[in-house]
Amino acid sequence: MAISPSFSIDELQKQFETASYDTILKWVAAEYGSAFSLACSFGAEDVVLLDALLKIDPNARVFVLDTGRLHQETYEVMERFRGRYGVAFEVYSPDTVSLQNLLRAKGPSSFYESIDNRKECCGIRKVEPLKRALAGQKAWITGLRREQAVTRLALPKAEIDLSHGGILKLNPLADWTEARVWQYIRTNDVPYNALHDKGFPSIGCVPCTRAVLPGEDLRAGRWWWEAPEHKECGLHTKRK
Numbered sequence: 001m002a003i004s005p006s007f008s009i010d011e012l013q014k015q016f017e018t019a020s021y022d023t024i025l026k027w028v029a030a031e032y033g034s035a036f037s038l039a040c041s042f043g044a045e046d047v048v049l050l051d052a053l054l055k056i057d058p059n060a061r062v063f064v065l066d067t068g069r070l071h072q073e074t075y076e077v078m079e080r081f082r083g084r085y086g087v088a089f090e091v092y093s094p095d096t097v098s099l100q101n102l103l104r105a106k107g108p109s110s111f112y113e114s115i116d117n118r119k120e121c122c123g124i125r126k127v128e129p130l131k132r133a134l135a136g137q138k139a140w141i142t143g144l145r146r147e148q149a150v151t152r153l154a155l156p157k158a159e160i161d162l163s164h165g166g167i168l169k170l171n172p173l174a175d176w177t178e179a180r181v182w183q184y185i186r187t188n189d190v191p192y193n194a195l196h197d198k199g200f201p202s203i204g205c206v207p208c209t210r211a212v213l214p215g216e217d218l219r220a221g222r223w224w225w226e227a228p229e230h231k232e233c234g235l236h237t238k239r240k
């Protein structure tokens with residue numbers, strides 16, 4: 001499934017670079033109807049997008065990758081959204097057989113032993129479920145921002161996602177600062193993950209996330225035993 005031939009990705013990138021987040025969200029809702037999704041991990045950026053998107057389209061499809069190792073605080077913010085917004089999240093879990101085979105062969109904490117092992121775990125718990133979540137979709141929305149990591153410095157607001165069949169991937173908050181994210185959350189009284197108040201700027205799985213110290217990099221608490229250039233789980237790795 002590919003991007004609509006009615007516009008080019010170069011044009012979109014140019015237009016969206018100066019477009020507001022809600023202009024981009026309104027555009028994707030009008031262009032793709034029910035064939036687009038928001039990927040939500042309940043990080044600060046994702047709750048901004050959830051609030052903004054549900055105000056535009058209360059029936060928008062939102063999916064969650066439940067790795068089986070998420071923090072209780074993450075499930076709690078999910079519940080708050082279900083209660084306040086009535087959103088029916090589509091939850092994707094890892095393939096049972098793949099997970100059983102991994103646990104049998106390498107145990108529950110193999111991700112600490114090597115980058116390959118860590119990517120194998122992320123592959124089973126995140127990357128494969130994402131492929132299922134995006135099957136049949138024409139576009140997806142993420143909360144990625146440029147200042148989050150060295151791997152995201154050149155992030156465009158619109159790109160073709162060759163890892164998922166050439167569908168459109170939109171990053172409406174690409175140029176937002178962390179301060180702007182929190183300004184939106186406070187101004188709109190959006191539910192957020194309680195771990196953010198305990199020193200976690202970026203939240204993933206329990207064994208692979210820790211709080212950061214004042215002045216540390218935003219992603220310093222994710223896979224802290226790895227070098228910064230390796231810190232991607234595979235959800236946003238580009239296929240050339």
Ligand code: SF4
Nearest residue numbers: 111121122125205208
């Ligand atoms: S973040 Fe850690 S526990 Fe979660 S899927 Fe990746 S390696 Fe596995």
